[in-house]
Amino acid sequence: MASVSATVPATASTALLVGCAAGFSGDRTDAARPVVDTLIRLGGPAVLIFETLAERTLALAQLARQRDPEAGFEPLLDEMLRPVLADCLAHGIPIVGNFGAANPPAAARRVQAIAAELGLRRPIVAVVGGDALASREQRALLTQTLAREGQALAEDTIACANVYLGAEGIADALRQGADVVVTGRVADPSLTVGPALAHFGWASDDWDRLAGATMAGHLLECGAQVCGGYYADPGFKDVPDLATVGFPIARIEVDGSCTVFKADGTGGCVDEHTVKEQLLYELHDPAAYLTPDVVADIGEAEVRRVGPDEVRLSGVRGHARPAALKANVFFSNGWLAEGEISYAGPGAEARARLAAEVLRARLGGQDRQGPLRVDLIGVASVLGDDAGDALAILPMGDARDVRLRVAANHVDRAGAERLTREVTALYTCGPAGGGGVRTSVRPRLGLRSCLFPRELATATVTLS
Amino acid sequence: MTRAELIRTVELRFAAHGRTGDKGNRSNISVIAWDPALYPLLVEQLTEDAVARAFAARRPTHVTRHLLPKLQAMNFVLDDVLDGGVNDALNLDSHGKALSFVVLAMPLEVPQHLLHLLRGPITDHNDTMETNR
Numbered sequence: 100m101a102s103v104s105a106t107v108p109a110t111a112s113t114a115l116l117v118g119c120a121a122g123f124s125g126d127r128t129d130a131a132r133p134v135v136d137t138l139i140r141l142g143g144p145a146v147l148i149f150e151t152l153a154e155r156t157l158a159l160a161q162l163a164r165q166r167d168p169e170a171g172f173e174p175l176l177d178e179m180l181r182p183v184l185a186d187c188l189a190h191g192i193p194i195v196g197n198f199g200a201a202n203p204p205a206a207a208r209r210v211q212a213i214a215a216e217l218g219l220r221r222p223i224v225a226v227v228g229g230d231a232l233a234s235r236e237q238r239a240l241l242t243q244t245l246a247r248e249g250q251a252l253a254e255d256t257i258a259c260a261n262v263y264l265g266a267e268g269i270a271d272a273l274r275q276g277a278d279v280v281v282t283g284r285v286a287d288p289s290l291t292v293g294p295a296l297a298h299f300g301w302a303s304d305d306w307d308r309l310a311g312a313t314m315a316g317h318l319l320e321c322g323a324q325v326c327g328g329y330y331a332d333p334g335f336k337d338v339p340d341l342a343t344v345g346f347p348i349a350r351i352e353v354d355g356s357c358t359v360f361k362a363d364g365t366g367g368c369v370d371e372h373t374v375k376e377q378l379l380y381e382l383h384d385p386a387a388y389l390t391p392d393v394v395a396d397i398g399e400a401e402v403r404r405v406g407p408d409e410v411r412l413s414g415v416r417g418h419a420r421p422a423a424l425k426a427n428v429f430f431s432n433g434w435l436a437e438g439e440i441s442y443a444g445p446g447a448e449a450r451a452r453l454a455a456e457v458l459r460a461r462l463g464g465q466d467r468q469g470p471l472r473v474d475l476i477g478v479a480s481v482l483g484d485d486a487g488d489a490l491a492i493l494p495m496g497d498a499r500d501v502r503l504r505v506a507a508n509h510v511d512r513a514g515a516e517r518l519t520r521e522v523t524a525l526y527t528c529g530p531a532g533g534g535g536v537r538t539s540v541r542p543r544l545g546l547r548s549c550l551f552p553r554e555l556a557t558a559t560v561t562l563s
Numbered sequence: 564m565t566r567a568e569l570i571r572t573v574e575l576r577f578a579a580h581g582r583t584g585d586k587g588n589r590s591n592i593s594v595i596a597w598d599p600a601l602y603p604l605l606v607e608q609l610t611e612d613a614v615a616r617a618f619a620a621r622r623p624t625h626v627t628r629h630l631l632p633k634l635q636a637m638n639f640v641l642d643d644v645l646d647g648g649v650n651d652a653l654n655l656d657s658h659g660k661a662l663s664f665v666v667l668a669m670p671l672e673v674p675q676h677l678l679h680l681l682r683g684p685i686t687d688h689n690d691t692m693e694t695n696r
Contacts, residue, residue: 334684335576375634379593381584383640385629401633472653481656485646489620506653546650
């Protein structure tokens with residue numbers, strides 16, 4: 100274990116409680132209240148985190164900001180913060196969230212406004228920036244890097260480009276006394292590592308402890324997923340009171356190990372199996388989970404139940420952090436068209452298959468990028484393939500409640516709209532008895548990922 | 564080895580559970596044994612080749628299996644099975660969230676003496692195949 104550097108602030112040995120109240124943008128907005136109530140009951144140092152930024156969410160937020168300069172942050176920010184902001188301020192529980200998305204300064208202004216509307220004292224709100232790669236130098240380096248890797252992009256198609264920042268900006272903000280820390284793109288586990296760094300005063304190369312906190316953050320970052328959310332499979336994996344499933348809290352120890360449990364009075368369950376399932380979620384090599392803070396290794400980690408709905412994770416090891424940061428670049432990539440129509444009763448499957456043939460003949464291949472995807476919902480859909488092989492080899496059956504879905508990518512909007520018009524035309528020019536047409540046309544954002552030098556994308560911390 | 568034992572074939576979900584995650588066009592699927600004594604069966608039977616065959620229609624370019632004996636778990640990483648991934652795929656389930664259940668539907672041979680460790684609603688496995696070996 101690395102020794103603690105003499106330059107870091109005073110260290111704490113008391114455990115830190117980290118509660119999580121959101122696992123994605125659009126998560127349940129009543130999650131925070133029981134988590135905060137539990138943190139207050141337990142007492143001691145505690146932090147509340149909100150993780151609301153999936154890969155795509157940020158690109159969509161950037162498009163929203165282009166339409167409205169005060170938009171581009173988490174649309175549910177008010178619903179998330181209002182129920183708990185007063186108690187968090189009163190009990191000294193800092194709030195850390197990546198709900199700033201593409202516009203952290205606007206989100207920070209909104210937090211101040213919410214506090215004012217609630218008649219609270221003016222909170223110290225920190226904005227952690229620096230994730231957006233927007234300068235001419237950064238963009239030039241990006242496009243060069245992508246071109247070198249055979250993923251060339253025209254610069255005018257780029258919607259947004261961001262690096263995944265690590266925990267340091269968050270830790271700095273908390274050391275400076277922030278009540279609320281608003282970030283854009285940071286690695287999800289860094290929302291937990293930042294508070295742990297600030298609380299324990301670990302050295303930034305204390306790899307084992309950073310890795311422990313990283314995996315604690317990984318268990319928390321999807322909210323209810325470690326408490327029986329996204330887990331139930333009746334008869335195999337029964338979850339009590341799923342309707343009121345709770346959100347998690349991790350008690351992080353000074354050695355980086357942690358114990359995970361759920362908020363008081365909530366449904367769901369925390370056991371060795373819910374924890375293992377979340378531990379491996381979105382991991383590739385379990386010996387090398389790459390984050391901006393550390394490379395975490397769970398090869399020798401242990402998961403042990405230590406009480407009712409209480410599980411301990413220990414033995415996580417860490418290795419030196421990656422030399423470069425990961426950057427995501429989203430770009431305009433044409434238009435997605437989708438259309439659906441239902442067939443029911445005798446011969447429904449045959450009529451739906453005929454409708455698909457008719458659409459293929461009418462649409463041909465023009466305007467389209469790639470295949471025309473055909474799904475028969477109720478027969479073969481999400482487990483099928485774009486080429487339609489799975490459906491083609493499936494013998495004609497007698498499914499009696501079938502929804503035909505077609506989808507394709509197009510270079511321009513006009514092509515996409517031609518597809519949806521042809522689906523609608525099945526009402527009068529298709530097989531018998533089709534009903535319930537729904538269509539949509541949406542702009543598509545493509546994603547390229549590459550590495551980006553740390554020194555050219557450093558975190559900035561601004562307090563207000 | 565020495566004595567013939569009754570073997571039953573069950574769907575993997577009776578012996579293990581798992582979850583799918585995605586990054587770009589790459590899917591990872593965890594498989595976690597319900598009981599440590601069942602883990603060796605998974606290691607023996609749930610090979611990279613077997614999983615690649617189960618996903619033949621999705622044309623994985625590579626399947627890697629990572630073993631975690633301390634957790635009685637394994638993690639499969641499947642490259643290029645998401646029709647481009649969440650931002651490009653035409654699939655309704657562009658994340659491939661449902662794919663863990665393709666693995667959980669794979670067959671697993673379980674010797675008689677381990678049957679009591681299986682989970683799930685069926686205890687006699689009367690819809691499964693019996694073989695002696």
